[in-house]
Amino acid sequence: MGNVPARVRRLMNETSLHALLVKGLSGDERSYSAFLRQTAAHLRPYFRRRLFDGPDQAEDLVQEVLLAIHIKRATFDVGQPVSAWVYAIARFKLIDHLRRTRRRGVQVPIDDVSDLFADADAESGVVRRDIDRLLNQLPAKQRDSIRGVKIDDLSVREAAERGKLSESDVKVSIHRGMKALSRIIGRDQ
Amino acid sequence: MMETDALILTLSRDARAPAGRSALRTLLACVAGALAYCVVAVLAIEGARPDFVAAAPWVAMKAGVSLAFALGAIPLALRLARPGQGTGPWAAASLALFAFFLVVGSLALGFTGARGRIEALTGGSFPHSVIVIPTLAIPVAALLFLWLRSRAPTRLATAGAAVGALAGGLSAMAYALICPVDTVAFVVTWYPLAIAICAGLGAWAGSWALRW
Numbered sequence: 001m002g003n004v005p006a007r008v009r010r011l012m013n014e015t016s017l018h019a020l021l022v023k024g025l026s027g028d029e030r031s032y033s034a035f036l037r038q039t040a041a042h043l044r045p046y047f048r049r050r051l052f053d054g055p056d057q058a059e060d061l062v063q064e065v066l067l068a069i070h071i072k073r074a075t076f077d078v079g080q081p082v083s084a085w086v087y088a089i090a091r092f093k094l095i096d097h098l099r100r101t102r103r104r105g106v107q108v109p110i111d112d113v114s115d116l117f118a119d120a121d122a123e124s125g126v127v128r129r130d131i132d133r134l135l136n137q138l139p140a141k142q143r144d145s146i147r148g149v150k151i152d153d154l155s156v157r158e159a160a161e162r163g164k165l166s167e168s169d170v171k172v173s174i175h176r177g178m179k180a181l182s183r184i185i186g187r188d189q
Numbered sequence: 190m191m192e193t194d195a196l197i198l199t200l201s202r203d204a205r206a207p208a209g210r211s212a213l214r215t216l217l218a219c220v221a222g223a224l225a226y227c228v229v230a231v232l233a234i235e236g237a238r239p240d241f242v243a244a245a246p247w248v249a250m251k252a253g254v255s256l257a258f259a260l261g262a263i264p265l266a267l268r269l270a271r272p273g274q275g276t277g278p279w280a281a282a283s284l285a286l287f288a289f290f291l292v293v294g295s296l297a298l299g300f301t302g303a304r305g306r307i308e309a310l311t312g313g314s315f316p317h318s319v320i321v322i323p324t325l326a327i328p329v330a331a332l333l334f335l336w337l338r339s340r341a342p343t344r345l346a347t348a349g350a351a352v353g354a355l356a357g358g359l360s361a362m363a364y365a366l367i368c369p370v371d372t373v374a375f376v377v378t379w380y381p382l383a384i385a386i387c388a389g390l391g392a393w394a395g396s397w398a399l400r401w
Contacts, residue, residue, distance in 0.1 A: 025206040033201030040193055063196050068401075070200045072341035074207050075271050084273030092272070092343035096400060 013038075018082045025073060036066055043090055050094060053101070065093050137184055142177030145170045212270055212340055216263065219336050220359065223329040227363030230325060235367040244371060251365035251376050257286055258384045259358030262351050266333070269348035270340035276347065283354065287385065290377040297373040310378060312370030318361070322383035323390065326353075326360035330391055334398055342399050349395015350388040357387025 017038060024032025040062050047058035068089050076085050131151070135143045141163070148159030149170070160167045238244060265279035294310075301309045333352035342348035361380050370376075 024201070024204045027205040029201045029204045032204035033197050036197040036200060037194075040197065059193060063193055066193070066196060066200065068341075070203075072272070074209055075212070075341045076206075077271060080271075080273060085271075086273075088272035088274075088343045089341065 014081055014083050021076065021082050022078055025076065036069070039069065039086055040066060042086075046090060047094065051097075057097075061093060061097055064097075065090050068093060134181055134184060138177050138180055141165065141169070142173045142180065145173035146177045146181075149174055212267055215339070216267060216270075216333075216336055219332050220259075220263070220355070223332055223356070224359050224362065227325055227329065227360050228366065231363045231367055237366050238369055241366075247371040247376075248365050248368075250373075251368055251380060252362045254290065254376055254380050255358045255361035255365060255384065257358075258283060258381070259355055259362065261286060262355035262358060265351040266337070266348065266355055269342055269344060269351050270337055272341050272343045276351075280347075280351075287381050290381045294374050294377040297377070301372075301374065306374075309372040309374045312372070312375050316370075316375065316379045318364060318368060318379045319383045319386060322357060322361045322364050322380075323387050325364065326356040326387045329356035329359055330387070330394070334394070337395075337399055338401060341401070342395075345399040346392040346396045349399055350392035353391015353395070354384055354388040356391070357384035360387070 017035060020031045020035035020038070024035050043062045043065055044058060047061045048055060051057050051061070065086075069086065072089070076082070135147060138146070144163045145159055145165070148154045148162055149156060154162065156167050156170050159165075160170045163170065165173070238248075241248070261279055261283040265276055265283065268274045268277050268279065298306055298310060330353055333356055334349070337348055337352055361384055
């Protein structure tokens with residue numbers, strides 16, 4: 001994969017990274033750790049953009065690639081662009097990761113599940129507020145009938161008993177109320 | 190991110206690249222060993238053809254066709270063993286060689302009289318080379334896979350195909366010592382085909398056996 005996207009090459013600051021790696025491989029620990037740190041900083045957003053299972057997975061993959069780079073550092077050729085070398089390893093590890101997770105099924109950590117519910121609650125709160133505002137524009141009879149049958153999930157008879165109305169009153173009120181609601185919504189838009 | 194920093198710290202204490210032998214030297218050592226194995230195996234099982242001296246030009250031609258593929262596969266395997274290098278001109282060159290031999294085979298058949306064509310193409314029976322050459326190549330490919338795994342292939346199927354073709358080429362060179370069919374159409378059809386089968390099996394095996 002010699003054809004690294006030009007944007008990757010630019011982002012990775014080829015020249016300085018190359019110098020750091022070459023110095024590192026000759027035994028300079030500080031250059032090598034600087035190379036690894038800068039590489040990690042490039043890898044992190046690369047994996048986060050491509051993984052949908054959270055920053056933890058991306059960080060795991062960053063570490064895996066750093067380790068792979070270290071273990072296979074003898075395969076780096078001084079004459080080749082370091083961005084091409086790193087990019088090929090990162091891409092390989094990403095594909096390998098995606099294959100493994102697809103086979104096992106995506107794993108979702110427990111705390112992500114609670115996040116999901118928190119979001120859903122917040123959203124339904126917003127929706128409920130909107131519905132209340134709409135219903136409050138209706139006459140009381142229509143509002144109570146719709147709330148009873150359409151929102152609180154009562155039968156027509158139950159709603160009639162609760163509102164001290166006849167069943168046909170409730171039905172007509174719902175019918176008129178829904179019409180009125182669609183007029184209100186249409187006007188708002 | 191703390192863990193990553195700790196990892197970087199640990200790794201950087203061991204910065205110096207290990208001084209190993211070059212990839213080219215280890216690969217050539219594998220190739221030499223593999224060729225020796227193939228020749229010994231072929232001679233032990235089948236023995237050289239009895240008319241070996243008289244048929245020397247044919248043996249050389251068969252070995253030459255096989256060698257051409259092996260020579261294309263060596264630089265290809267070296268490139269694919271290193272992250273960030275494409276196939277260069279070598280994959281295309283090998284495919285062009287394959288196509289060239291197909292054309293030569295068709296021309297050779299064209300010049301053969303209509304009656305002898307089937308005989309010229311098949312050697313009078315089922316072409317055993319397409320079975321024997323890949324079978325002989327299996328241990329060679331296993332050795333070359335080990336070599337690849339000591340490097341860092343990132344395109345597993347392509348790298349597997351390259352060393353598969355190399356294994357097939359070496360195996361075919363040895364098979365040339367015992368192959369009894371001496372027609373151009375036979376050689377340029379079945380030898381490249383046998384090597385292509387090896388490359389295909391290598392691609393398949395590479396996609397799972399070369400993961401690291």
